[in-house]
Amino acid sequence: MSRPIFDTVAILGLGLIGSSLAHGLRDKGLASRVVGYDASEDVRGRAKALGFCDEIAATPEAAVATADLVILSMPVGAAGAAAKAIAGALKPGVVVTDVGGVKAAVIAKVEAALPEDIAFVPGHPIAGTEHSGPEAGFGSLFEGRWAILTPSERTTDEALQQVSDLWHGLGSDVEIMTPEHHDLVLATTSHLPHLIAFNIVGTAADMEEVTRSEVIKFSAGGFRDFTRIAASDPVMWRDIFLNNKEAVLEMLGRFSEDLAALQRMIRWEDGDALQDLFTRTRAIRRGIIEAGQETEAPDFGRRGAGDTGGPKSDS
Amino acid sequence: MSRPIFDTVAILGLGLIGSSLAHGLRDKGLASRVVGYDASEDVRGRAKALGFCDEIAATPEAAVATADLVILSMPVGAAGAAAKAIAGALKPGVVVTDVGGVKAAVIAKVEAALPEDIAFVPGHPIAGTEHSGPEAGFGSLFEGRWAILTPSERTTDEALQQVSDLWHGLGSDVEIMTPEHHDLVLATTSHLPHLIAFNIVGTAADMEEVTRSEVIKFSAGGFRDFTRIAASDPVMWRDIFLNNKEAVLEMLGRFSEDLAALQRMIRWEDGDALQDLFTRTRAIRRGIIEAGQETEAPDFGRRGAGDTGGPKSDS
Secondary structure, rough: OOOOEEEEEEEEEOHHHHHHHHHHHHOOOOOOEEEEEEOHHHHHHHHHHHHHOOOEOHHHHHHOOOOOEEOOOHHHHHHHHHHHHHHHOOOOOOOOEOOEEEEEHHHHHHHHHHHOEEEEOOOEOOOOOOOOOOHOOOOOOOOOEEEOOOOOOOOOOOHHHHHHHHHOOOOEEEEEEHHHHHHHHHHHHHHHHHHHHHHHHHHHHHOOOOOOOHHHHHHHHHHHHHHOOOOHHHHHHHHHHHHHHHHHHEEEEHHHHHHHHHHHHHHOOOOHHHHHHHHHHHHHHHHHOOOOOOOOHHHHHHHHHOOEEOOOOOO | OOOOEEEEEEEEEOOOHHHHHHHHHHHOOEEEEEEEEOHHHHHHHHHHOOOOEEEEEHHHHHHOOOOEEEOOOHHHHHHHHHHHHHHHHHOOEEEEEOOOOOHHHHHHHHHHHOOOOOOEEEEOOOOOOOOHHHHHHHOOOOOOOOOOOOOOOOOOOHHHHHHHHHHHOOOEEEEEHHHHHHHHHHHHHHHHHHHHHHHHHHHHHHHOOOOHHHHHOOOOOOHHHHHHHOOOHHOOOOOOHHOHHHHHHHHHHHHHHHHHHHHHHHHHHHHHHHHHHHHHHHHHHHHHOHHHHHHHHHHHHHOOHHHOOOOOOOO
C-alpha cells in the first residue's frame, strides 16, 4: 500500500475508466476516500451495488464538495458542462484533472467554466478495453501503460506533481507534452485506428453477397481483430472525433493517399513494392513488443472457439 | 487417437501452416507417416532438427513418391510450379489438396499442371497466427476453426470426403462452397482487413511530426491491434493480393466509399450518424463471440507490459 496522495477524490463519470480509477485508488491506497458520481441514475445505482466507491453522490456538486482531487471521467463532449456544474461547489485548493482522449478542445471548454484560481491538470491514460460501464473496471488497467499529462496555463507545478504521483501509484509511466502534440500523436495511434476499424466493420456488415453470418463465421481470417476496437463505447468515440476533427481529418487524408498507392500496386501487380511494404510493417510490431506495450504470444495469446481450443499462448 | 485417414502424407511447404499440419496429424494419429519438404534448404534443416516430420525429403519428387495425400502448403504464387514439379512423381490414386488463401487462381494453375486423373481437393483453413516459419507451428492451430473446401471438376466425392474427415480430425468444422464465393468471402473477412492493417501501419511509420518511438510508446490506444496482422508473412500476402486482385479491388472500392462518407460525417460534425455507425459495429463483435470465433475477455485477454501486469482476462 502507498501513502494516500489525496485525502478525498471525487470521480465524475463511472464508466470503464472511472470505475477502474476507483478500484485502483482503493486497491493501492492512493486516496483515503473515493466519492463517485455519474450523470446516469442507472449507472449510479449499479456503481452503488458494485461498491467500488465509499460513497455515490446524488449530484455532481455534492460529489465534489469535500474533494481534494476531482477527476473528470466522462466522454469529452460532456466535460465542459460538468466543469460548469461543479464550478461553484469546489473547495479552495482543490486540484481538477481529466482523462479525456482529446486535450486542446477539452482544456478550452473546462477552463472557460472553472474559476481562474483552480488548478487544472489535463491528462489522458493510454489504457482501456473494448468493454464499457461500471462493471468493466478493474484496478490494474493502468499498470505498465502510459499516462500523458498536457499542462496548460492553469496547471501549477505542485498539482502537476501530485497528479503525476497518482499515475505512478496506479502503475503507469508518465509523459508530459503539449496538448496540441498529444492530439496529433493520439490521432495517429488511437483515433485513426478506431475510425478505420469502425469503417471496415461497417463495410463488411453491409455486404449483401457475403451474408453477415459468413462474415462472423470466417472472421478468424483477420476481420475479428478489427472488431475489438470497433466495439468501444459509441458516445465516447463520437465525442473524440468531433473534438479532434482537424488532426483526425489530416491523418485520414494521409491514410487515404497511402491506400490509393497500395491499390495501384495491386492493380498493376507490383509484387516487389507490396512485399517491401509488408516487410516494413512487420518491424513496427517487434518495436511495440520490445517496448512492453504488447504481448509476443501468437494471436494476442487469446484462446479460440469459446476457450475450448484454438491457439495457445505457449505454443 | 483417431484411426489414420491416410497412410503416408506429404506436406510441401513447412511454414506456420505446414508445420502445424505435421504436428496435428501426428498428435491426433491421422496419418501413419508424415514426409515434409520445403523449397528452402534452411527451412528443411530447421524442420529436420525440430523433428515434427518422420522424414524431410530433399526434393519435392522424393517427398510425394510414396504419398497417399499431398498437401500443397506454400504461398499461393508458388503452388502452380510445385504442382508441375511433382506431376510426374505422384502415385496412382493419390489425393492432392492445398491450403491456399485464394482458390480460383490456384485451382487454375494447379490443375493445369497435374495429370487429369489425379483428384484435387482445393481447401483453405481459416486459422493462423502472425508468426511464420517451421518453429511457429502447433498441432491445435485448427481446433474450433473453419476449413473451407471448394470442389472443382477434378474433385472426386471420395477424395472430398477423405479430406473433409482429415479436417474434422484436426478439430475443424468444414464448409463447402464454390471457389468464386470463397474468394469473395475471404476478400471481406481476411484480405481487406490485412490490406488495411498493412496500410495503416505503413502510414503511421511514415509520420515525421510523430516519431516512430511515440507511435510505439502510445500504441495501446488502438494502433497495436492492427500491427498483429500487419506482421504476417510478407510473401504469402503479396501472393494473395496478386491472385485475388479483382475481389480485393472490389472490396477496397466499397471500403473507400464508406470511408469518404465517414470523413464527411466528421467534417460536418454529424454526431448522430457517427453514434449510429459505432453502435452498429459493436453488435458484430457480439456475434463473433457467440459463434465461438473470438474470446469475450477484454483486450483479447492479453496481458500488457511484457506480461508483468495490465488487463487480466478474468477482470
